[in-house]
Amino acid sequence: MNIPNELLYTKTHEWVKKISPKVVVMGITDYAQQQLKDIVFVELPQTGKELKLGAPCAVVESVKAAYDIYSPLSGKVVEINKKIQEKPQLVNEDPYGEGWFLQIEISNPDEFKNLLNPVQYRVICEAEH
Amino acid sequence: MKRTPLYEAHVKLNAKIVSFHDYLMPLQYDSIINEHLCVRKNAGLFDISHMGRLDVTGEKALSFIHYVITNDASRLSDNQVLYTPICNEQGGIIDDILVYRWKQRHFTLVVNCANLEKDLLWLQKQAVNYHPLEIIDLTEAISLIALQGPSACQMLENTLDFKFNNLKRFYFDDFLWNGNELTISRTGYTAEDGFEIFVDANQALSLWNLLLDKNKHTGLKPVGLGARDTLRLEGCLLLYGNDMDETITPLETTIGWTVKFDKGNFVGRECLLKQREKGIDRKMVGFEMIERGIPRHGYPVLKGDEVIGKVTSGSFSPSTNKNIGLCLIQSQYAKIGEELQIQIRDNTYKARIVKTPFYSRIKR
Incomplete structure (x- = not known):
């Protein structure tokens, strides 16, 4: 299970990385893609959409079912990864790289305290496994 | 479990x-x-x-089977298998099963896991005029x-x-x-x-x-x-509970061919005959998505603003690399080439009715 040290995480298996003082990039974790297996569809919000912490912000579908992805922080969508809409398997192949989902301009930096560090996140994955 | x-x-x-x-x-x-x-x-x-298996033996086993299924059991020879629905009096599908004929007095039925107990009770109820008849669960x-x-x-x-x-x-x-x-x-x-x-x-x-x-x-x-x-x-093989249930008749689905009206009396014949004469209001067809999106069981099917039916089965299709499905819709729209919309979450996406099956094997 790959849990990079430089990222922050949610209990619902999203990862977050700060790329500028106000903007983060997010996606789903290696553990999440392993659980979902064959991802065949990704639905992303439009840029400009306001997201609320913990609310559904995207949908991924495996062959078998659809799953909600939750917004790790509140803010506005400034960029979406169109490549995973065309090639959903990128999420399986490279969840922390080419398989990223959204860039979010965050509206409340205080919310960072809700995110998990890699050690805390690993505990959650191991408990679920 | x-x-x-x-x-x-x-x-x-x-x-x-x-x-x-x-x-x-x-x-x-x-x-x-x-x-x-x-x-x-x-x-x-x-x-x-997990599939249910029921053994049916008795002197009148053949005529019993012939009576409870819609397909024609009299055409079966020994060691032959027949696919058929079992219907209720209204023509609604109780289950779809395989009938194995060992001998005229001995059959095995392979039934759906979820329907095993229901089928057993139903068959026992239908058996009154066919005794002595034994139905044993071999599952x-x-x-x-x-x-x-x-x-x-x-x-x-x-x-x-x-x-x-x-x-x-x-x-x-x-x-x-x-x-x-x-x-x-x-x-x-x-x-x-x-x-x-x-x-x-x-x-x-x-x-x-x-x-x-x-x-x-x-x-x-x-x-x-x-x-x-x-x-x-x-392969457009239907799934009980998704594509079929007791409110759907075989004539409305893609397995209308399994109802043999000329074989004599059977459970559901009267209602099914009426339905055939009157014409069916809804019909099951296959479709593929034109726009992106995966159809799933229960999603509404629309024509313009009007809901005309529901998706009964849907999935990504690995062999064709398309998103495909079956839907039960108003008969007037059930034409190959017809464009429909499938509602997926908050949006609708274009789909087209296509010929089924979606995949056929290459016969060797």
Whole structure:
């Protein structure tokens, strides 16, 4: 299970990385893609959409079912990864790289305290496994 | 929760286990897509021991079966298999089953796992005029293993040292293996050539392991319920509970051909005949998505602003690389080429009615 040290995480298996003082990039974790297996569809919000912490912000579908992805922080969508809409398997192949989902301009930096560090996140994955 | 005799084998093979009605069953071992494509190109091995098996014996067994099913049991010869719905008086589908004729006085019915108890009660109720008749549930005594795919015949011959060339599609026979009787039918639920093997529950594990061991090097893989569902959908083989239930008649689905009005009386005949004469209000058709999106069971189907029906089954189709489905819609729109919209969450996406099946095997 790959849990990079430089990222922050949610209990619902999203990862977050700060790329500028106000903007983060997010996606789903290696553990999440392993659980979902064959991802065949990704639905992303439009840029400009306001997201609320913990609310559904995207949908991924495996062959078998659809799953909600939750917004790790509140803010506005400034960029979406169109490549995973065309090639959903990128999420399986490279969840922390080419398989990223959204860039979010965050509206409340205080919310960072809700995110998990890699050690805390690993505990959650191991408990679920 | 019940376990089939192969449950431990699935766990050892790292299967993702799900509860399927009363049973803990393998959903997938590896990836649904890989398992699906393996069956299309080569062969796959399935544990389908959860399927219900009912043995029917009695002097009037043939006329009883003929009466409770919509298809024509009188055309069956010994060792032949027939696909058919069982309907209620209103023509609604109680179950879709396979009828195995051993002899005029002895049949085996393979029924859906979720319907086993319901079917048993229904059949017992219908049996009053056909006594003496015995209906025995063999589900737990006998396991069922399916070997499906273009290489299935060769693999089975390699493993069991019998010849299966003479076993025609929808026929079955008995074979002696290690002193145990196997019943093998050339049937399946994948739209490929293949076999379904009835084996004593206490021999199921050795047969499963033998089949996997002998054919590993030629590419046989275990396949779970996930790929079983995508394989059957591509072949337009209906799934009870999704595409059929007691409020839907066979004439409204794609299996209208299984209702044989000229065979004499049967349960549901009167209502089905009326429906045929009056014309059906809704019809099941296959569709593929034009726009992106995966249709799923229960999603609304629209024409403009009007809801005209529902998706009964839908999935990504690994063989065609399209998103496909079956839907039950107002008959007036059930024309090949017709454009529809499928509502997926908050949006609607374009789809087109297409010919079914979505996939046909290359006959060799």
